[in-house]
Amino acid sequence: MPIDAALALAAEPRTGEIAWDHKDVQLYHLGIGAGTPATDPDELRYTLESRLHVLPSFATVAGAGSPGVIGGLSMPGVDVDLAKVLHGGQALTVHRPIPVQGRATATARIAAVYDKVKAAVLVMRTEVTDADGPLWTNDAQIFVRGEGGWGGDRGPSVGLEPPAGEPDRTVERPVREDQALLYRLSGDWNPLHADPEFAKLAGFERPILHGLCTYGMTLKAVVDTLLGGDVNRVRSYATRFAGVVYPGETLRIRMWRQDSAAAPAAPAAAAAVRVAVSAVDRDDAPVLADTVVEHT
Template sequence: MPIDAAKAIAAEPRTGEISWTPKDVQLYHLGIGAGARPDIAGPATDPDELRYTLESRLHVLPSFATVAGAGSPGVISSLSMPGIEVDLARVLHGGQSLTVHRPVPVAGTATATGRIAAVYDKGKAAVLVMRTEVADADGPLWTNDAQIFVRGEGGWGGDRGPSARLEPPAGDPDKVVERPVREDQALLYRLSGDLNPLHADPEFAKIAGFDRPILHGLCTYGITLKAVVDTLLGGDVTRVRSYVTRFAGVVFPGETLRIRMWRQEGRVRVEVGAVERGDAPVLADTIVEHT
């Protein structure tokens, strides 16, 4: 079997140094659509967007943690860890959770430790939980968990794992915004480190079962967090404490995201759909916890 769950979990963690600069932060922000607010009349670049794009005002959207240091150890590199040997064309990002221990600095050097935290048997697929813990000289910075679906690799009788499904939010959303996705959004976003050809190569996308390249799930993840911060958290990135989502469907470059938000005590529930496909679910079971 290409996935040996016991061997994968028992493997020694991979540890390495990562670093990032303001330019990396700016590139990430541009990759998730920063620099323009289509819902605000006025200049093409809204002044509030300068906190994401201008070095003298720069602050860091916490979801940058998913690509800092080019996402090291990285989902693709983690697929070659002991006990794991899979076909990249069978791999889909199923979910993501991020816990921020303190605000992400504009520039930094840190140690990233990555390991397989769990392997679940979903019958027709295996789910790998890839955990990355990052700390610098002052202590922990963030913890990332990526849930990776590997199609066709389940069915060995292992633990199915917890369910990520939540009860739907009650009532009408407190806020609804729409965010267009550029036709070249995936090509721009991949420059932050996720070079999976699924997001750029039409032939590879067909092999993976799509008629054209799809947007990175983590790009949608970043676009959504930015919308929540800008809309309900007063633009203050330091208020975010954690952010979890389930990738419920794909986004194609050129589509529009409809982001629905419900205020709850200490958190925001979020659902995201693709407008052009009848609000087809894109992100579900999504929670941003904040101060």
């Protein structure tokens, strides 16, 4: 079996130093569609170094995305074909606002291995700290087709109940034709997002957008629309990648406000926004599901 669950879970964590500065933050923001209109004061907060603040989802690429999804595939006990790999979900907890420039220590390990019979799911946990303490924790759920069926723990399988009623806000965000090519410069070099031949081998008609690009676009929409543009209000952000996005399509982002009872993992003062994202061009095909942004 290419995945040895016991070996993967018992492996020593990998620790390394990561660093970033304003150029990395600006490139990430541009990669998720910031900067349109270019002179809009609200957009300049994402693109101009003298006004810059950091969208928390930058944590998924800080230090060139290391170790991230690809790093998880090189851990002991894991030997899989990259063409069978999909990013199944992402969960981020922000412990403090992310500085525009920083140096930190990232510690990564396989936190869980689930047997979904027709696939395996690896949970790659990365904890990042700097001289002042914890900064953020990332959990990447890595879905590996064809690698299940060894009788292991099935793991959680129950999704969230759909939000009730009409959304409080609905916005649409276009995905540029070159968006995946720009986003990958932040550190995710998987050829699935750039090479047409590789995409076909993986079962797609053409290269697809990074799930984490959609993840960032969605958080930016929530912050800009419901959180007054204040990135520091975000406490955690989790999603399940329910479908693909092709560059050139348009995302429809529906948002529902929730009270603090809907955000049990967050501080008592927190509330939440439930989000559903779909592809307008394909009859609202689901893209992100079970999505929650917890905030103050």
